Amino acid sequence: MTAGPVGQASRPATFAEFEGPAPLGRQRLVTAAAASVALGFVAVLVWWPVAAVVVRAGADFGSVFGRAATWSVVGFTVAQAIVSALAALLVGLPIASTLARYDFWGRGLLRAAVTVPFVLPTLVVAGAVREVLGTGVVPIVVAHMVLNVAVVVRVVGARWAVVEASGVAEAAATLGLGPLARWRRVTGPLIAPAVAAATVVVLLFCLTSFGTVLVLGGGRRATIETEVYRYAVTRGELDVASALAIVQVALVAVVALVSRRSVATGVTLRVRRPVRRPVGAAWFEVVGAGLLAGVVVLGPLVWWAGSSVGPASLGALADRVPLVPVTPLAAMVTSLWIAAVAGVVAGFVGIAAVVLSRSAWGPVAVVSVLAPLAVPAVVLGFGYLLAFGSFRGSVWLIPLAHAAVGLPLVWSAVAPAVDGFDRRLTEAAATLGASPGRRLVRVVAPLLAPAVVAGIGLAAVVSLGEFGATAFLVRGAHGFTAPMAIFRLLSQPGDQLHALAAALGLVLSVVVTLVVALVDRLDRTTSS
Amino acid sequence: MLCRVTAMALAVALLASGCTDEAESPETLTLLTHDSFAVGDGAFDAFTAETGIEVEVVSGGDAGELVAAAVLVAGDPQADVMFGVDNTFLQRALDGDVFAPHSVPADVSLAEVATAAADTDVVVPIDYGYVCVNYWTDALAGPAPSSLDDLVGMADQFVTENPETSSPGFAFLLATIATYGDDWEQYWGELADGGLEVTAGWNDAYYGSFTAGGGDRPLVTSYATSPVAEVVFADPPVDAPPTGVLTEGCFLQVEYAGVLAGTDYPEAAGQLVDYLLTPDFQSEIPLNMFVYPANADVELPAVFVDHAVEIADPMVLTPAEIEQGRADWTQRWTEIVLR
Numbered sequence: 001m002t003a004g005p006v007g008q009a010s011r012p013a014t015f016a017e018f019e020g021p022a023p024l025g026r027q028r029l030v031t032a033a034a035a036s037v038a039l040g041f042v043a044v045l046v047w048w049p050v051a052a053v054v055v056r057a058g059a060d061f062g063s064v065f066g067r068a069a070t071w072s073v074v075g076f077t078v079a080q081a082i083v084s085a086l087a088a089l090l091v092g093l094p095i096a097s098t099l100a101r102y103d104f105w106g107r108g109l110l111r112a113a114v115t116v117p118f119v120l121p122t123l124v125v126a127g128a129v130r131e132v133l134g135t136g137v138v139p140i141v142v143a144h145m146v147l148n149v150a151v152v153v154r155v156v157g158a159r160w161a162v163v164e165a166s167g168v169a170e171a172a173a174t175l176g177l178g179p180l181a182r183w184r185r186v187t188g189p190l191i192a193p194a195v196a197a198a199t200v201v202v203l204l205f206c207l208t209s210f211g212t213v214l215v216l217g218g219g220r221r222a223t224i225e226t227e228v229y230r231y232a233v234t235r236g237e238l239d240v241a242s243a244l245a246i247v248q249v250a251l252v253a254v255v256a257l258v259s260r261r262s263v264a265t266g267v268t269l270r271v272r273r274p275v276r277r278p279v280g281a282a283w284f285e286v287v288g289a290g291l292l293a294g295v296v297v298l299g300p301l302v303w304w305a306g307s308s309v310g311p312a313s314l315g316a317l318a319d320r321v322p323l324v325p326v327t328p329l330a331a332m333v334t335s336l337w338i339a340a341v342a343g344v345v346a347g348f349v350g351i352a353a354v355v356l357s358r359s360a361w362g363p364v365a366v367v368s369v370l371a372p373l374a375v376p377a378v379v380l381g382f383g384y385l386l387a388f389g390s391f392r393g394s395v396w397l398i399p400l401a402h403a404a405v406g407l408p409l410v411w412s413a414v415a416p417a418v419d420g421f422d423r424r425l426t427e428a429a430a431t432l433g434a435s436p437g438r439r440l441v442r443v444v445a446p447l448l449a450p451a452v453v454a455g456i457g458l459a460a461v462v463s464l465g466e467f468g469a470t471a472f473l474v475r476g477a478h479g480f481t482a483p484m485a486i487f488r489l490l491s492q493p494g495d496q497l498h499a500l501a502a503a504l505g506l507v508l509s510v511v512v513t514l515v516v517a518l519v520d521r522l523d524r525t526t527s528s
Numbered sequence: 529m530l531c532r533v534t535a536m537a538l539a540v541a542l543l544a545s546g547c548t549d550e551a552e553s554p555e556t557l558t559l560l561t562h563d564s565f566a567v568g569d570g571a572f573d574a575f576t577a578e579t580g581i582e583v584e585v586v587s588g589g590d591a592g593e594l595v596a597a598a599v600l601v602a603g604d605p606q607a608d609v610m611f612g613v614d615n616t617f618l619q620r621a622l623d624g625d626v627f628a629p630h631s632v633p634a635d636v637s638l639a640e641v642a643t644a645a646a647d648t649d650v651v652v653p654i655d656y657g658y659v660c661v662n663y664w665t666d667a668l669a670g671p672a673p674s675s676l677d678d679l680v681g682m683a684d685q686f687v688t689e690n691p692e693t694s695s696p697g698f699a700f701l702l703a704t705i706a707t708y709g710d711d712w713e714q715y716w717g718e719l720a721d722g723g724l725e726v727t728a729g730w731n732d733a734y735y736g737s738f739t740a741g742g743g744d745r746p747l748v749t750s751y752a753t754s755p756v757a758e759v760v761f762a763d764p765p766v767d768a769p770p771t772g773v774l775t776e777g778c779f780l781q782v783e784y785a786g787v788l789a790g791t792d793y794p795e796a797a798g799q800l801v802d803y804l805l806t807p808d809f810q811s812e813i814p815l816n817m818f819v820y821p822a823n824a825d826v827e828l829p830a831v832f833v834d835h836a837v838e839i840a841d842p843m844v845l846t847p848a849e850i851e852q853g854r855a856d857w858t859q860r861w862t863e864i865v866l867r
Binding site: 069072219220222230233234235236237322323325385389475476477491492493494 | 563586587588589592593596597599600601606620690692693726727728729731732735736737741743855858859862863866867
């Protein structure tokens, strides 16, 4: 979650401004092209499917709301999200506190340890938790905690480090306030906005958690999204599924709108590295945080990989498995090409949107590109089913859906780079006689390339782990991705199949981690 | 100008000839079926040898997903022939105009049971079986059940499948509805209160929670022919199956095949459906899918005859009754048993 580009768009930058002087006609042409790419993509691949859901739901709203079962599902969806967010706080706050206040050997490792699960495909985490804890409400909450503890650590930790570096707590101590009073009157209120922001973000992630609940609910626990899937795919009652999808969109929208301010004010982007070294009792905090991260957060993942993955299970990835339409390896290959296509499409559309946002169309572009954020992937996948039912044999719907889901991330990577672009460089090039085309190729492209590649990488990471939309679009072997294979393997009995799921999960996780590491490097290149 | 007209006429002629050429004899026919489809490697060789047409088998998920997907693309199918829609889903497929009518060839005599579940001349029955509760004799606490009533007291030893996601699970629900009428809800309430376990599919019930897969439940919803598989796959070999079948409350399940409406090759597709009824293909069915072949003239393997349990009086509901009740029954079942 990055808040920022939206606010920064107020700076009156035009495409021409960072591109250097250009004839007005050509500038219009560029804007028109960008508009058709960005708005066309979002209109066809986000709004149209959503409209299809709304139209379909029309008739059945009354009966769906009349059912007690509907309300118990809504109730469970909200309740599990709240409990999960609290669990993430419970585990995340001590780690955030330690990372914010002390500098020690292994600090980077601790930070990475809690961040890794956040980027892992949700099904990998769900599979690991199921192997250790089985199914039920507690495993669902634990999986959500593991996935989202990074949000708490990052968001609260950043604010906490700022508060710590400001020295207000020490000043309060000098003035004679005890530790409890300092916490209650100084540090607590100062980090509270960040805690609120982190809670809201985790809440939103847990409200839209699909694969985790499907794997860990054991068929008994259902959220609105798993019910959309059940009604649409299992029961074939598209009207009911549509009505539930609308309920889900409304719920997410309400939470997002109500909490918009708290997210905007609570997220600190600049992180300060603490200078204090842990002394005496402080070491207990460091060791405690390490244990929390190592055992509670990473424990299930390490256990699953360690107990199941070996030469045998890795070797068996190339073999056919009953009830899975392709070999796990083939599913991995499918995931890779789909991620590549989704990344490139999202990158292309993302650039067009950024270009468009620097024109008079700015607000429209921003709303369009960030729209997929408000539409849960499950609803999007279901909308594709309704809107493009006749293309369902087409495997291309899957990368396109992934591109739509990943679009906001491309934006978040590219927009700041464009905002920070030094237009004097193109002006200088123009003064030196470079043509507009040459300026674009020799000056603009190389400077923005790292951000664009980072955006594409992030979209690819989303695609690699995407399950909610994919689950609606896969038919038979066509477009059968690695997360689908993990899901199918986990739903069959037998340790061997579960070991295979773990092995595939590990391969997928390694790929994802490599891409994230690459993005991280590019990110540092851009900011330095 | 003249030249252009000639060229266009030529192109049209070429296209037209290309089309008719294709429509008469495809190189490959696609057979869409469910995940549980299993036959020997050369099961279609005789068909290919006779017609020159290869058969590509494509899996479209479980039986329910298969039908749901077929209804969505009815008239513009992804395949030419579909096999695996059973009597519990047949009405949905018929209502959705998934199939172009095709009837059983005159020279094929069907087993009487194969025609008992549905009266249709749109699709043809290919195989049939009975969904029954199985028990692992040695692992039962107490005597084997002899009626559906007996299961209530043994619910904590019983694992069944979710009728929404599993066809044997749904067939068993139908058996209880056919047996108890309106009291079926109460029956399931008692099973749920007694500690019934529910899985999503047959595989995780039989090979996960049932004794056969190392699980701790000696009662499972499976088939009257499952004991045959227990003998065939036994390692080391056994003379008698370790499992038994509760012969009361069994539900007749018939699987059908048909020509998908809108196929480019209706004639060849019809030939393929007919082939599925020939002894060449039918003899593959018993020991690959562990159900009975629909063709009455096909001889059953000895192991099948010895260990399959005959069901004299299975429960039957018409496809129309099933389709009419399905949504409410499964919804109520979910509320009673799972939530």
